[in-house]
Amino acid sequence: MTNHNWNIYPLVLGEADVSKVLDTFWSLSREKTMVTVPILAWLLVPTFKETPILVDTGFRDANRCQDVHGLGPHRTKPEWSLHAQLKNHGLTVEEVRTVILTHLHYDHAGGCAEFPNAKFIIQRTELQAAAAPMVSKKLDFGGQALFYDRKDIADLVDPLWPQVQLIEGDHEVAPGVKCILFENTHTPGSQAVYVETEFGTAVILGDIARNVELNISQGIPPGLFYDLESTYRAMIRIKNEADIVLPCHDYEVVKKYGNGLKEGKF
Numbered sequence: 001m002t003n004h005n006w007n008i009y010p011l012v013l014g015e016a017d018v019s020k021v022l023d024t025f026w027s028l029s030r031e032k033t034m035v036t037v038p039i040l041a042w043l044l045v046p047t048f049k050e051t052p053i054l055v056d057t058g059f060r061d062a063n064r065c066q067d068v069h070g071l072g073p074h075r076t077k078p079e080w081s082l083h084a085q086l087k088n089h090g091l092t093v094e095e096v097r098t099v100i101l102t103h104l105h106y107d108h109a110g111g112c113a114e115f116p117n118a119k120f121i122i123q124r125t126e127l128q129a130a131a132a133p134m135v136s137k138k139l140d141f142g143g144q145a146l147f148y149d150r151k152d153i154a155d156l157v158d159p160l161w162p163q164v165q166l167i168e169g170d171h172e173v174a175p176g177v178k179c180i181l182f183e184n185t186h187t188p189g190s191q192a193v194y195v196e197t198e199f200g201t202a203v204i205l206g207d208i209a210r211n212v213e214l215n216i217s218q219g220i221p222p223g224l225f226y227d228l229e230s231t232y233r234a235m236i237r238i239k240n241e242a243d244i245v246l247p248c249h250d251y252e253v254v255k256k257y258g259n260g261l262k263e264g265k266f
C-alpha cells in the first residue's frame, strides 16, 4: 500500500487574551480567569511527492480584532507573520498552492490576500453564512457580523474569488488529507481536516472544540457553538475517529508539537 503520511507543524500567527469561559458549554464554567491563547495555522508537509498544504491564515490586523470585533488585546510580531512562519519551513507565500479554511472567522481567514498562487478550499455554506450572518446589529462585539470580518469575506468574494474553491460536504484534498464537514458546530460550515500521519489520524479542529481534555475527552461542548446537538455529536465522532487532536487556540499543542507530531493518544 502506498504511504500517504504527512508531517504537521503549528504556525503561531499571533496571540489573544480571552476569557477561559469560552472553553465550556454555555460559558457556565466556574473558571473566570483570562488566558493568553495563540492564533494558530497548520502546515501540512507530505512525506511523499505532493505539495504542502496550509490550514487557516490567522487574522488580518490586531487593531481590527479590538476596534471592529470588540475583543480583548490581540498581539502580533514580525516572527509571527505568515512570511516568517513559512520561512521557518523553507517556504514562501508564493509557493503555497493550497489553503484549507476550517471556517471564516476573523482569526482564521484574515491572511488570504497574502497568497497569490493558492486556491482556498471553503465549504459553500460557510461562505454563505459569513456573507450574510444572522445577527443583531445591537450586539457590541463580533463586528456586527458574528466574528466574520467584512473585509476578509469581501476579499474572498472579490478579488480572491478566482482562487476560491467551494466544496459541499466531505472532500479529499490530496492523498491522506480530507476536509470533513461538521455543519452547525462552531459555525454553519465548519470543517475539520483529517490528516494521515505516522502516528495515526490527526484531526485539525478549527474551533469545533477548543480544549481537548474538556471538549473531546470529556465530551463537554465548548462555549461557542451554533447548534448544541450537532456539537455534541461532533465531540463524540472526533473522539472516536482521531488519534491526535489539534485545536487552534491552545499553547499546549505548540509546546507538544512545535517540532512535529509525536506518538501518543491525545
Ligand SMILES: [Zn+2]
Pocket: 105, 107, 108, 206, 207, 248, 249
Ligand atoms: Zn478561532
